[in-house]
Amino acid sequence: MKDIIIIGGGIAGLTAGMYAKRAGMDTILFERMFPGGQAATTYSIENYPGFVEPISGPDFSMKLEEHARKFGLEILYDDVNEIIVDGDVKKVVTDGQVYETRTIILATGASPKELGLNKEDLFRGRGVSYCATCDGTFYKDRVTAVVGGGDTALEDAYFLAQYASKVYLIHRRDQFRGLKILQDRVLKHEKIEVLWDTVVESILGEEQVEGIEVRNVKTGQTTRLDLDGFFVAIGIKPNSELAKGKLDMTPDGFIIGDESMNTSVPGVFVAGDVRYKPVWQLVTAASDGAIATLSAQRYIMENFG
Protein backbone atom coordinates (compact mmCIF):
# COMPACT_ATOMS: atom_id res chain seq x y z
CA MET A 1 0.00 0.00 0.00
CA LYS A 2 1.23 3.47 -0.90
CA ASP A 3 1.37 6.40 1.52
CA ILE A 4 0.34 9.00 -1.05
CA ILE A 5 -0.98 8.78 -4.57
CA ILE A 6 -0.92 12.09 -6.40
CA ILE A 7 -3.14 12.52 -9.42
CA GLY A 8 -1.92 15.20 -11.83
CA GLY A 9 1.57 16.23 -12.87
CA GLY A 10 1.30 20.01 -13.02
CA ILE A 11 3.21 22.21 -10.64
CA ALA A 12 0.87 21.38 -7.72
CA GLY A 13 1.26 17.62 -8.16
CA LEU A 14 4.99 17.70 -8.82
CA THR A 15 5.62 19.92 -5.81
CA ALA A 16 3.51 17.57 -3.68
CA GLY A 17 5.56 14.66 -5.02
CA MET A 18 8.85 16.37 -4.33
CA TYR A 19 7.87 17.11 -0.74
CA ALA A 20 6.56 13.59 -0.25
CA LYS A 21 9.66 11.78 -1.51
CA ARG A 22 11.96 14.13 0.37
CA ALA A 23 10.05 13.19 3.53
CA GLY A 24 10.50 9.49 2.74
CA MET A 25 6.86 8.77 1.90
CA ASP A 26 6.04 5.89 -0.45
CA THR A 27 4.50 7.91 -3.26
CA ILE A 28 3.53 7.67 -6.92
CA LEU A 29 2.18 10.31 -9.23
CA PHE A 30 -0.18 9.71 -12.15
CA GLU A 31 -0.11 12.01 -15.15
CA ARG A 32 -2.19 11.49 -18.27
CA MET A 33 -0.26 13.61 -20.79
CA PHE A 34 2.95 15.47 -20.08
CA PRO A 35 4.43 17.07 -16.96
CA GLY A 36 3.89 20.73 -16.19
CA GLY A 37 0.13 20.98 -16.78
CA GLN A 38 -0.98 24.38 -18.01
CA ALA A 39 2.51 25.79 -17.38
CA ALA A 40 3.81 23.55 -20.16
CA THR A 41 1.59 25.40 -22.65
CA THR A 42 2.65 28.84 -21.44
CA TYR A 43 4.93 30.85 -23.69
CA SER A 44 6.98 32.63 -21.09
CA ILE A 45 6.98 32.66 -17.29
CA GLU A 46 8.26 35.83 -15.73
CA ASN A 47 6.60 35.91 -12.32
CA TYR A 48 7.94 32.80 -10.64
CA PRO A 49 10.25 33.83 -7.80
CA GLY A 50 13.90 33.09 -8.37
CA PHE A 51 13.68 33.00 -12.17
CA VAL A 52 15.03 36.45 -12.86
CA GLU A 53 15.05 35.97 -16.63
CA PRO A 54 11.83 34.73 -18.24
CA ILE A 55 11.72 30.97 -18.77
CA SER A 56 9.60 29.16 -21.36
CA GLY A 57 6.71 27.04 -20.08
CA PRO A 58 8.12 23.77 -21.52
CA ASP A 59 11.57 24.45 -20.00
CA PHE A 60 10.04 25.30 -16.65
CA SER A 61 7.98 22.09 -16.75
CA MET A 62 11.02 19.98 -17.52
CA LYS A 63 12.82 21.51 -14.56
CA LEU A 64 9.88 20.71 -12.31
CA GLU A 65 9.87 17.09 -13.43
CA GLU A 66 13.64 16.82 -13.07
CA HIS A 67 13.46 18.27 -9.57
CA ALA A 68 10.77 15.82 -8.48
CA ARG A 69 12.61 12.86 -10.02
CA LYS A 70 15.81 13.94 -8.27
CA PHE A 71 14.11 12.98 -5.02
CA GLY A 72 13.03 9.67 -6.55
CA LEU A 73 9.41 10.41 -7.42
CA GLU A 74 7.89 7.68 -9.57
CA ILE A 75 5.71 9.15 -12.33
CA LEU A 76 3.30 6.84 -14.13
CA TYR A 77 1.87 8.09 -17.41
CA ASP A 78 -1.57 6.57 -17.16
CA ASP A 79 -5.22 7.64 -16.96
CA VAL A 80 -6.91 7.35 -13.60
CA ASN A 81 -10.51 6.23 -14.19
CA GLU A 82 -11.86 6.23 -10.64
CA ILE A 83 -11.02 6.95 -7.05
CA ILE A 84 -12.66 5.01 -4.23
CA VAL A 85 -12.51 7.09 -1.10
CA ASP A 86 -14.81 5.50 1.48
CA GLY A 87 -12.93 3.65 4.17
CA ASP A 88 -9.46 4.08 5.63
CA VAL A 89 -7.76 2.54 2.62
CA LYS A 90 -8.37 4.55 -0.54
CA LYS A 91 -8.19 3.08 -4.05
CA VAL A 92 -7.05 4.54 -7.33
CA VAL A 93 -8.25 2.67 -10.40
CA THR A 94 -6.51 2.79 -13.79
CA ASP A 95 -7.31 0.73 -16.90
CA GLY A 96 -5.21 -2.19 -15.81
CA GLN A 97 -4.80 -1.91 -12.07
CA VAL A 98 -6.17 -0.93 -8.68
CA TYR A 99 -3.71 0.82 -6.37
CA GLU A 100 -4.26 1.02 -2.61
CA THR A 101 -3.13 4.06 -0.70
CA ARG A 102 -3.46 5.76 2.65
CA THR A 103 -4.02 9.19 1.10
CA ILE A 104 -4.80 10.78 -2.24
CA ILE A 105 -3.82 14.25 -3.44
CA LEU A 106 -5.98 15.46 -6.31
CA ALA A 107 -4.01 17.91 -8.42
CA THR A 108 -5.82 17.44 -11.70
CA GLY A 109 -5.74 21.11 -12.68
CA ALA A 110 -8.02 22.95 -15.04
CA SER A 111 -8.59 23.19 -18.80
CA PRO A 112 -9.58 26.06 -21.05
CA LYS A 113 -13.30 26.90 -21.25
CA GLU A 114 -15.15 26.76 -24.55
CA LEU A 115 -17.38 29.48 -25.98
CA GLY A 116 -20.02 27.03 -27.16
CA LEU A 117 -20.25 28.40 -30.71
CA ASN A 118 -21.40 26.52 -33.80
CA LYS A 119 -18.43 24.78 -35.48
CA GLU A 120 -16.19 25.47 -32.45
CA ASP A 121 -15.79 21.78 -31.83
CA LEU A 122 -15.81 20.81 -35.51
CA PHE A 123 -12.99 23.24 -36.35
CA ARG A 124 -10.85 22.47 -33.30
CA GLY A 125 -7.41 21.93 -34.83
CA ARG A 126 -8.65 23.46 -38.10
CA GLY A 127 -8.36 27.07 -37.05
CA VAL A 128 -9.91 26.92 -33.58
CA SER A 129 -7.39 26.65 -30.75
CA TYR A 130 -7.26 26.99 -26.98
CA CYS A 131 -3.47 27.24 -26.81
CA ALA A 132 -1.73 30.10 -28.57
CA THR A 133 1.71 28.94 -27.49
CA CYS A 134 1.06 25.46 -28.93
CA ASP A 135 -0.45 26.54 -32.25
CA GLY A 136 0.56 30.18 -32.72
CA THR A 137 3.51 29.50 -35.01
CA PHE A 138 1.17 27.96 -37.62
CA TYR A 139 -0.23 31.44 -38.22
CA LYS A 140 2.86 33.22 -39.51
CA ASP A 141 1.74 36.17 -41.65
CA ARG A 142 -1.91 35.18 -41.18
CA VAL A 143 -4.79 36.98 -39.51
CA THR A 144 -5.89 35.73 -36.10
CA ALA A 145 -8.27 36.63 -33.29
CA VAL A 146 -8.20 36.03 -29.55
CA VAL A 147 -11.34 36.13 -27.42
CA GLY A 148 -11.14 37.14 -23.75
CA GLY A 149 -9.98 39.94 -21.49
CA GLY A 150 -7.99 38.16 -18.76
CA ASP A 151 -4.26 37.48 -18.37
CA THR A 152 -4.37 34.52 -20.73
CA ALA A 153 -6.04 36.43 -23.58
CA LEU A 154 -3.62 39.35 -23.20
CA GLU A 155 -0.59 37.05 -23.17
CA ASP A 156 -1.93 35.06 -26.12
CA ALA A 157 -2.56 38.17 -28.22
CA TYR A 158 0.95 39.43 -27.54
CA PHE A 159 2.47 36.02 -28.32
CA LEU A 160 0.52 35.68 -31.58
CA ALA A 161 1.52 39.17 -32.68
CA GLN A 162 5.10 37.88 -33.07
CA TYR A 163 3.98 35.66 -35.93
CA ALA A 164 0.61 36.76 -37.27
CA SER A 165 0.17 39.72 -39.59
CA LYS A 166 -2.74 40.92 -37.43
CA VAL A 167 -4.41 39.97 -34.16
CA TYR A 168 -7.93 41.02 -33.22
CA LEU A 169 -8.41 40.94 -29.47
CA ILE A 170 -12.12 40.60 -28.85
CA HIS A 171 -13.49 41.43 -25.43
CA ARG A 172 -17.12 41.55 -24.34
CA ARG A 173 -16.65 44.62 -22.10
CA ASP A 174 -14.86 47.98 -22.33
CA GLN A 175 -12.21 47.11 -19.75
CA PHE A 176 -9.74 44.27 -19.45
CA ARG A 177 -9.62 42.04 -16.41
CA GLY A 178 -5.94 41.12 -16.91
CA LEU A 179 -2.82 42.65 -15.37
CA LYS A 180 -1.92 46.26 -16.19
CA ILE A 181 1.57 45.32 -17.41
CA LEU A 182 0.02 42.91 -19.93
CA GLN A 183 -2.65 45.45 -20.96
CA ASP A 184 0.02 48.05 -21.71
CA ARG A 185 1.96 45.66 -23.94
CA VAL A 186 -1.13 44.79 -25.92
CA LEU A 187 -2.52 48.30 -26.26
CA LYS A 188 0.64 49.68 -27.73
CA HIS A 189 1.32 46.81 -30.12
CA GLU A 190 0.82 47.91 -33.70
CA LYS A 191 -0.40 44.50 -34.91
CA ILE A 192 -3.08 44.12 -32.22
CA GLU A 193 -6.50 45.69 -32.70
CA VAL A 194 -8.79 45.56 -29.68
CA LEU A 195 -12.51 45.19 -30.36
CA TRP A 196 -14.24 46.35 -27.17
CA ASP A 197 -17.82 45.50 -26.21
CA THR A 198 -17.79 42.77 -28.79
CA VAL A 199 -18.99 39.18 -28.78
CA VAL A 200 -18.50 36.45 -31.34
CA GLU A 201 -21.76 35.27 -32.91
CA SER A 202 -20.48 32.52 -35.19
CA ILE A 203 -17.50 30.87 -36.81
CA LEU A 204 -17.51 30.92 -40.60
CA GLY A 205 -15.93 28.50 -43.07
CA GLU A 206 -16.58 25.28 -44.98
CA GLU A 207 -13.68 22.99 -44.08
CA GLN A 208 -11.80 25.23 -41.66
CA VAL A 209 -11.99 28.64 -40.05
CA GLU A 210 -12.29 31.36 -42.71
CA GLY A 211 -13.75 34.09 -40.55
CA ILE A 212 -16.04 34.99 -37.69
CA GLU A 213 -19.10 37.14 -37.24
CA VAL A 214 -18.91 39.57 -34.34
CA ARG A 215 -21.52 41.85 -32.78
CA ASN A 216 -20.95 45.08 -30.90
CA VAL A 217 -23.13 44.76 -27.80
CA LYS A 218 -23.60 48.53 -27.50
CA THR A 219 -24.52 49.37 -31.09
CA GLY A 220 -25.89 45.97 -32.13
CA GLN A 221 -23.85 46.18 -35.33
CA THR A 222 -22.58 42.89 -36.74
CA THR A 223 -19.37 42.59 -38.76
CA ARG A 224 -17.63 39.78 -40.62
CA LEU A 225 -13.90 39.42 -39.94
CA ASP A 226 -11.85 37.30 -42.34
CA LEU A 227 -9.23 35.33 -40.47
CA ASP A 228 -7.38 32.01 -40.27
CA GLY A 229 -6.82 31.40 -36.58
CA PHE A 230 -9.38 31.75 -33.80
CA PHE A 231 -8.04 31.48 -30.24
CA VAL A 232 -10.36 31.14 -27.26
CA ALA A 233 -8.96 32.36 -23.92
CA ILE A 234 -11.99 32.89 -21.71
CA GLY A 235 -10.91 31.21 -18.50
CA ILE A 236 -10.60 27.77 -17.06
CA LYS A 237 -12.84 24.89 -15.99
CA PRO A 238 -11.73 22.42 -13.32
CA ASN A 239 -10.77 18.84 -14.20
CA SER A 240 -12.75 17.40 -11.32
CA GLU A 241 -14.68 14.50 -12.90
CA LEU A 242 -12.98 11.97 -10.60
CA ALA A 243 -14.34 13.76 -7.55
CA LYS A 244 -17.95 14.12 -8.72
CA GLY A 245 -20.41 12.86 -6.13
CA LYS A 246 -17.53 12.05 -3.76
CA LEU A 247 -16.10 15.37 -2.61
CA ASP A 248 -17.77 18.71 -1.93
CA MET A 249 -17.54 21.07 -4.90
CA THR A 250 -18.70 24.49 -6.00
CA PRO A 251 -21.57 24.58 -8.53
CA ASP A 252 -19.03 25.02 -11.35
CA GLY A 253 -17.02 22.00 -10.26
CA PHE A 254 -14.05 23.35 -8.30
CA ILE A 255 -13.19 21.08 -5.36
CA ILE A 256 -13.58 22.70 -1.98
CA GLY A 257 -10.52 22.44 0.24
CA ASP A 258 -9.57 24.30 3.40
CA GLU A 259 -6.29 26.05 4.12
CA SER A 260 -4.66 22.69 4.88
CA MET A 261 -5.95 21.29 1.55
CA ASN A 262 -8.35 18.92 3.36
CA THR A 263 -11.37 18.05 1.24
CA SER A 264 -14.71 16.89 2.64
CA VAL A 265 -13.31 13.33 2.83
CA PRO A 266 -10.55 12.66 5.40
CA GLY A 267 -7.38 11.41 3.74
CA VAL A 268 -8.18 13.05 0.41
CA PHE A 269 -6.45 16.34 -0.29
CA VAL A 270 -6.68 18.84 -3.12
CA ALA A 271 -4.05 21.14 -4.64
CA GLY A 272 -3.69 23.59 -7.50
CA ASP A 273 -6.11 24.91 -10.10
CA VAL A 274 -8.79 22.28 -9.44
CA ARG A 275 -9.25 23.76 -5.95
CA TYR A 276 -11.71 26.60 -5.38
CA LYS A 277 -9.65 29.65 -4.45
CA PRO A 278 -9.32 33.33 -5.25
CA VAL A 279 -5.94 33.25 -7.02
CA TRP A 280 -4.87 30.74 -9.64
CA GLN A 281 -1.14 31.20 -10.14
CA LEU A 282 1.89 28.93 -10.48
CA VAL A 283 3.17 30.07 -7.12
CA THR A 284 -0.12 29.37 -5.34
CA ALA A 285 -0.38 25.96 -7.00
CA ALA A 286 3.14 25.09 -5.80
CA SER A 287 2.18 26.23 -2.32
CA ASP A 288 -0.98 24.09 -2.39
CA GLY A 289 1.09 21.06 -3.36
CA ALA A 290 3.50 21.50 -0.48
CA ILE A 291 0.70 22.03 2.04
CA ALA A 292 -1.26 19.02 0.75
CA THR A 293 1.71 16.72 1.29
CA LEU A 294 2.43 18.05 4.78
CA SER A 295 -1.24 17.55 5.66
CA ALA A 296 -1.23 14.04 4.18
CA GLN A 297 1.86 13.22 6.24
CA ARG A 298 0.16 14.44 9.41
CA TYR A 299 -2.99 12.47 8.56
CA ILE A 300 -0.96 9.27 8.08
CA MET A 301 0.81 9.72 11.42
CA GLU A 302 -2.46 10.30 13.24
CA ASN A 303 -4.41 7.51 11.56
CA PHE A 304 -1.89 4.82 10.69
CA GLY A 305 0.70 5.35 13.41
Ligand code: NAP
Ligand atom coordinates in the same frame (compact mmCIF):
# COMPACT_ATOMS: atom_id res chain seq x y z
P1 NAP B 1 -10.05 34.85 -16.39
O1 NAP B 1 -9.15 35.70 -15.58
O2 NAP B 1 -11.20 34.16 -15.77
O3 NAP B 1 -10.58 35.77 -17.57
C1 NAP B 1 -11.50 35.28 -18.51
C2 NAP B 1 -11.82 36.40 -19.49
O4 NAP B 1 -12.67 35.88 -20.50
C3 NAP B 1 -12.54 37.58 -18.85
O5 NAP B 1 -12.07 38.78 -19.40
C4 NAP B 1 -13.99 37.32 -19.20
O6 NAP B 1 -14.73 38.50 -19.41
C5 NAP B 1 -13.88 36.60 -20.53
N1 NAP B 1 -14.98 35.66 -20.73
C6 NAP B 1 -15.39 34.69 -19.87
N2 NAP B 1 -16.42 34.00 -20.41
C7 NAP B 1 -16.66 34.55 -21.61
C8 NAP B 1 -17.59 34.29 -22.64
N3 NAP B 1 -18.47 33.30 -22.55
N4 NAP B 1 -17.56 35.07 -23.73
C9 NAP B 1 -16.66 36.08 -23.86
N5 NAP B 1 -15.75 36.37 -22.93
C10 NAP B 1 -15.74 35.61 -21.81
O7 NAP B 1 -9.25 33.67 -17.18
P2 NAP B 1 -7.72 33.55 -17.64
O8 NAP B 1 -7.28 34.78 -18.33
O9 NAP B 1 -7.61 32.26 -18.37
O10 NAP B 1 -6.96 33.41 -16.28
C11 NAP B 1 -7.28 32.32 -15.39
C12 NAP B 1 -6.44 32.45 -14.14
O11 NAP B 1 -5.06 32.20 -14.44
C13 NAP B 1 -6.50 33.85 -13.53
O12 NAP B 1 -6.48 33.74 -12.15
C14 NAP B 1 -5.24 34.51 -14.05
O13 NAP B 1 -4.78 35.55 -13.20
C15 NAP B 1 -4.28 33.34 -14.08
N6 NAP B 1 -3.23 33.57 -15.11
C16 NAP B 1 -2.13 34.26 -14.72
C17 NAP B 1 -1.14 34.55 -15.63
C18 NAP B 1 0.07 35.31 -15.17
O14 NAP B 1 0.18 35.65 -14.01
N7 NAP B 1 1.00 35.64 -16.02
C19 NAP B 1 -1.26 34.14 -16.95
C20 NAP B 1 -2.41 33.44 -17.34
C21 NAP B 1 -3.39 33.19 -16.39
P3 NAP B 1 -15.13 39.48 -18.20
O15 NAP B 1 -13.86 40.21 -17.87
O16 NAP B 1 -16.19 40.33 -18.79
O17 NAP B 1 -15.62 38.58 -17.12
